[in-house]
Amino acid sequence: MKKLLIVAALAVAPLMVTSVQAADSSTKITFAKDSYCGSFTGNIRDGKVFRLWLMPDQNLIIRNVGDDQINVAYVTGPNGRLSGDRYDKENSYFIQRKGNHHMKVYGNSSHSAVEFCAY
Numbered sequence: 530m531k532k533l534l535i536v537a538a539l540a541v542a543p544l545m546v547t548s549v550q551a552a553d554s555s556t557k558i559t560f561a562k563d564s565y566c567g568s569f570t571g572n573i574r575d576g577k578v579f580r581l582w583l584m585p586d587q588n589l590i591i592r593n594v595g596d597d598q599i600n601v602a603y604v605t606g607p608n609g610r611l612s613g614d615r616y617d618k619e620n621s622y623f624i625q626r627k628g629n630h631h632m633k634v635y636g637n638s639s640h641s642a643v644e645f646c647a648y
Contacts, residue, residue, distance in 0.1 A: 599637075
């Protein structure tokens with residue numbers, strides 16, 4: 530009986546390590562009370578993944594509010610990658626399903642300012 534318990538414990542141990550490694554390392558964006566927007570200021574030159582909980586039928590706007598240039602590499606939701614529209618200093622995405630949405634954004638300098646809004 531002791532041998533069976535030891536074998537079972539060894540079989541479960543690798544699964545626990547795997548789940549810890551798969552933790553979400555994205556940066557959570559939060560909105561101030563009664564606000565539709567949140568922001569990030571800092572270095573995104575090598576790209577940074579942000580996370581935002583959104584509801585269906587919202588319009589997500591990712592806006593460059595700094596002096597440098599930004600590039601939104603992708604936005605994904607519960608159904609996969611979203612297609613959006615790019616304007617002068619902002620990108621727009623229509624949200625179809627509630628849940629966490631991830632967006633990877635790059636800047637061209639060591640200091641960028643990005644605003645995330647959901648209307």
